[in-house]
Amino acid sequence: MKAVVVFSGxxxxxxxxxxxKKKYELxxxxxxxG
Structure with missing residues (x-):
């Protein structure tokens, strides 16, 4: 399964x-x- 992660830093x-990441392809x- 794939997922999108929004990184805020x-x-x-x-x-x-x-x-x-253990369960999804990120x-x-x-x-x-700014």
Whole structure:
């Protein structure tokens, strides 16, 4: 199964990706805004 992860650069998105990578093929998206 595949999933998209939105990375904010914070610890929570990294922890969520680490947890989900066991079950999913992950694709990450980051946003540069400001």
């Amino acid at each position: 914070g610890v929570d998105s990294v922890c969520a990706a680490s947890f989900l 694709y990450g998206i980051t946003f540069a805004y």
